Amino acid sequence: xxxxxxxxETKLPVLVREADRPRSQLAVFGPDKPLRxxxxxxxxxxxxxxxxYGTLNPAKSxxxxxxxxxxxxQHVGNVHPVTGKGGWWDIMVGPGRPxxxxxxxxxxxxxxxxCMGTSGPSxxxxxxxxxxxxxFPVITIKDMVRAQTMLLDHLGIDTLFAVAGGSMxxxxxxxxxxxxxxxxxxxxxxxxxxxxxxxxxxxxEVGRQAVMADPEWKNGRYFVExxxxxxxxxVARMGxxxxxxxxxxxxxxxxxxxxxxxxxxxxxxxxxxxxxxLRHQGSTFVERFDANSYLYLTRAMDYFxxxxxxxxxxxxxxxxxxxxxxxxxxxxxxxxxxxDSRAIVHALNAGGARVSFAEIETxxxxxxxxxxEPELIGIxxxxxxxxxxxxxxxx
Amino acid sequence: xxxxxxPRDLTMAETVRGPGGARVxxxxxxxxxxxxxxxxxxxxxxxxxxxxxxxxxxxxxxxELSREGVNExxxxxxxxxxxxxxxxxxxxxxxxxxxxxxxxxxxxxxxxREVIEHMLRIGRHAIVSFPNFGHWRIRLQLLFYGRMPxxxxxxxxxxxxxxxxxxxxKDFNDMCALVGARMEKAVALDPWGTALxxxxxxxxxNLFGEQAVFVLSRKPG
Numbered sequence: 204x205x206x207x208x209x210x211x212e213t214k215l216p217v218l219v220r221e222a223d224r225p226r227s228q229l230a231v232f233g234p235d236k237p238l239r240x241x242x243x244x245x246x247x248x249x250x251x252x253x254x255x256y257g258t259l260n261p262a263k264s265x266x267x268x269x270x271x272x273x274x275x276x277q278h279v280g281n282v283h284p285v286t287g288k289g290g291w292w293d294i295m296v297g298p299g300r301p302x303x304x305x306x307x308x309x310x311x312x313x314x315x316x317x318c319m320g321t322s323g324p325s326x327x328x329x330x331x332x333x334x335x336x337x338x339f340p341v342i343t344i345k346d347m348v349r350a351q352t353m354l355l356d357h358l359g360i361d362t363l364f365a366v367a368g369g370s371m372x373x374x375x376x377x378x379x380x381x382x383x384x385x386x387x388x389x390x391x392x393x394x395x396x397x398x399x400x401x402x403x404x405x406x407x408e409v410g411r412q413a414v415m416a417d418p419e420w421k422n423g424r425y426f427v428e429x430x431x432x433x434x435x436x437x438v439a440r441m442g443x444x445x446x447x448x449x450x451x452x453x454x455x456x457x458x459x460x461x462x463x464x465x466x467x468x469x470x471x472x473x474x475x476x477x478x479x480x481l482r483h484q485g486s487t488f489v490e491r492f493d494a495n496s497y498l499y500l501t502r503a504m505d506y507f508x509x510x511x512x513x514x515x516x517x518x519x520x521x522x523x524x525x526x527x528x529x530x531x532x533x534x535x536x537x538x539x540x541x542x543d544s545r546a547i548v549h550a551l552n553a554g555g556a557r558v559s560f561a562e563i564e565t566x567x568x569x570x571x572x573x574x575x576e577p578e579l580i581g582i583x584x585x586x587x588x589x590x591x592x593x594x595x596x597x598x
Numbered sequence: 599x600x601x602x603x604x605p606r607d608l609t610m611a612e613t614v615r616g617p618g619g620a621r622v623x624x625x626x627x628x629x630x631x632x633x634x635x636x637x638x639x640x641x642x643x644x645x646x647x648x649x650x651x652x653x654x655x656x657x658x659x660x661x662e663l664s665r666e667g668v669n670e671x672x673x674x675x676x677x678x679x680x681x682x683x684x685x686x687x688x689x690x691x692x693x694x695x696x697x698x699x700x701x702x703x704x705x706x707x708x709x710x711r712e713v714i715e716h717m718l719r720i721g722r723h724a725i726v727s728f729p730n731f732g733h734w735r736i737r738l739q740l741l742f743y744g745r746m747p748x749x750x751x752x753x754x755x756x757x758x759x760x761x762x763x764x765x766x767x768k769d770f771n772d773m774c775a776l777v778g779a780r781m782e783k784a785v786a787l788d789p790w791g792t793a794l795x796x797x798x799x800x801x802x803x804n805l806f807g808e809q810a811v812f813v814l815s816r817k818p819g
Contacts, residue, residue: 527677529672530679545681548679548681548689549686549689552679552686552689552690552694553689553690553691555691555694557657557659557677558659558677558679559671559672559676559677559678559679560668560672560678560679560680560681561665561668561669561672561680562665562668562680563665563669564665578669578673581669581673582669582672582673584673585672585673585674585675586672586673586675588675589674589675589676590675592675
């Protein structure tokens with residue numbers, strides 16, 4: 204049996220519509236409020252799609268910003284409008300969960316460059332009336348954070364009680380703390396790094412090349428041409444997905460088992476369960492994610508190097524910070540290994556920051572931050588409870 | 599190297615509890631810290647000392663090697679990082695803390711002298727507590743049985759123990775002189791965690807003190 208990414212074509216108009224008119228709350232910034240990008244471009248008009256949960260208290264001191272990862276979006280705690288699946292961090296965000304929506308006002312916005320309603324390459328370019336495609340400016344992690352500050356200003360929130368996120372979301376958390384330290388009371392950078400490693404850039408480049416090698420990519424103009432680079436994007440996702448797991452986890456989950464058969468077929472069909480699984484991951488991904496967004500967001504991660512922005516000394520990025528930090532890594536995460544988190548901790552210690560750092564033992568790899576890891580849940584809860592007491596939030 | 603206090607068998611002084619159920623040796627250390635100061639507890643175990651210190655209005659941070667200890671501390675809301683006294687103290691800048699505490703951990707470090715030097719660099723004061731290998735019971739065991747001593751406080755066999763650098767009170771004194779530490783205070787405790795007579799001579803402490811607690815600082819200049 205082969206799982207082919209076949210049904211994507213019929214779904215693509217959904218993605219186009221979601222980019223301009225998302226099923227989310229929307230903050231639109233007119234010509235008077237352009238998003239000033241690191242590349243020098245002033246993006247305007249410009250919009251941010253976001254979800255909120257819970258209630259902002261009168262003192263506006265209980266706002267929590269969740270930053271999503273590469274292929275995440277603003278639907279952190281609700282049913283996804285395209286896939287119909289639950290929120291991507293349901294285990295962490297919700298009533299009674301560690302990021303408790305009964306206590307905190309939780310905000311999650313789609314990053315700039317994304318494809319779920321915040322301006323990105325699949326948004327309509329007002330100059331042409333067509334999707335931007337590669338005419339969309341290249342963005343950085345700092346640009347994502349800048350867009351989030353504009354959203355907070357729009358919501359009238361000055362200081363965040365907490366900002367949390369894993370992987371690319373963790374990069375945004377770190378950027379928040381370095382660029383806007385006075386606006387962040389506490390921070391949870393999880394399974395992340397202050398710079399993208401050469402190995403990670405290499406993996407991203409393979410993914411981008413897979414997208415761009417698809418003849419249907421059409422130099423990024425696939426919406427206009429009526430094509431879809433679903434095979435390229437699917438291969439990119441399959442490759443990336445391996446890096447989110449671990450050898451042990453793959454072996455435990457699939458081993459060398461065959462998929463719905465007892466013997467090899469002596470063909471290139473998906474004989475092995477692991478092949479079938481990856482093909483499924485690829486084909487479902489293309490139904491909800493834009494190929495050009497994948498190029499832009501992977502690029503933003505590659506460019507991230509916080510120390511380089513601070514004279515080559517990471518500690519300078521955090522000097523004098525009063526933010527309370529909780530850094531978390533996972534033993535089997537080889538994409539953002541513990542050594543990356545330890546580098547953050549050392550820089551924070553050198554800057555005199557109040558920091559907690561835990562490495563959680565798991566064989567689930569990088570993706571562990573999205574999963575129901577009891578220690579992760581306990582640590583996030585304990586850290587936020589303690590920060591809440593220090594912030595004077597009711598328990 | 600093993601930094602954790604939590605997983606091993608508790609020593610006698612550690613099992614003696616004071617008012618409020620706190621370990622008397624930790625209570626004594628916590629009382630040596632001025633309220634309102636900044637403290638780093640190196641090898642903070644399950645965070646009991648940090649909790650005592652926070653109750654005294656101290657801004658406490660911890661380093662702990664064992665993953666279980668760290669995760670327990672962080673879940674309690676304590677500012678504890680997973681790390682190793684032998685390798686991670688160098689990341690801290692000079693004079694970052696008022697006190698750096700090393701409680702019942704010195705003997706388990708790979709380079710005790712460097713650890714003490716870092717403590718004196720990072721903190722204005724260093725508080726070090728350790729088991730005294732010069733205690734008479736230990737001396738007698740080696741003399742009469744000819745085997746590595748094991749006591750209620752130090753129950754592990756030589757091949758199992760995380761303690762790789764034992765010293766006596768006298769030995770520690772010598773090292774303090776070597777690294778240019780000024781001794782602000784020294785206390786020797788009997789097996790029940792009670793302080794020995796303050797005016798007793800060093801040889802008496804070295805023979806009858808089961809544990810010692812030193813408060814050190816850098817010699818000026």
